[in-house]
Amino acid sequence: MIDARRLEELAQRLAGVMPPALGPIRTEIEQNLRAVLQSQLPRLELVGREEFEAARSQLVQARERIAELEAQVAELEAQRRG
Known part of the structure; x- marks a missing residue:
């Protein structure tokens, strides 16, 4: 506020x-x-700066986790094919 x-x-x-x-x-x-x-x-x-920064940090972590999961899925798909 x-x-x-x-x-x-x-x-x-x-x-x-x-x-x-x-x-x-x-x-x-x-x-x-x-x-x-x-x-x-x-x-x-x-929202205040602290709340914004906390949400931003969570978003960065979520994006990193999504990238890790995408890599795992790609690896599993590659193993299944070959």
């Missing part, structure tokens, strides 16, 4: 890339961005 501080930083970053010519409406746009982010981000299924 994104905390209020990070949400504020994200809104400021997005507002920061807007052209300076927007001038007075820039603050209003930043407030609107903040409101949109606050309402929409909770709907996303975001």
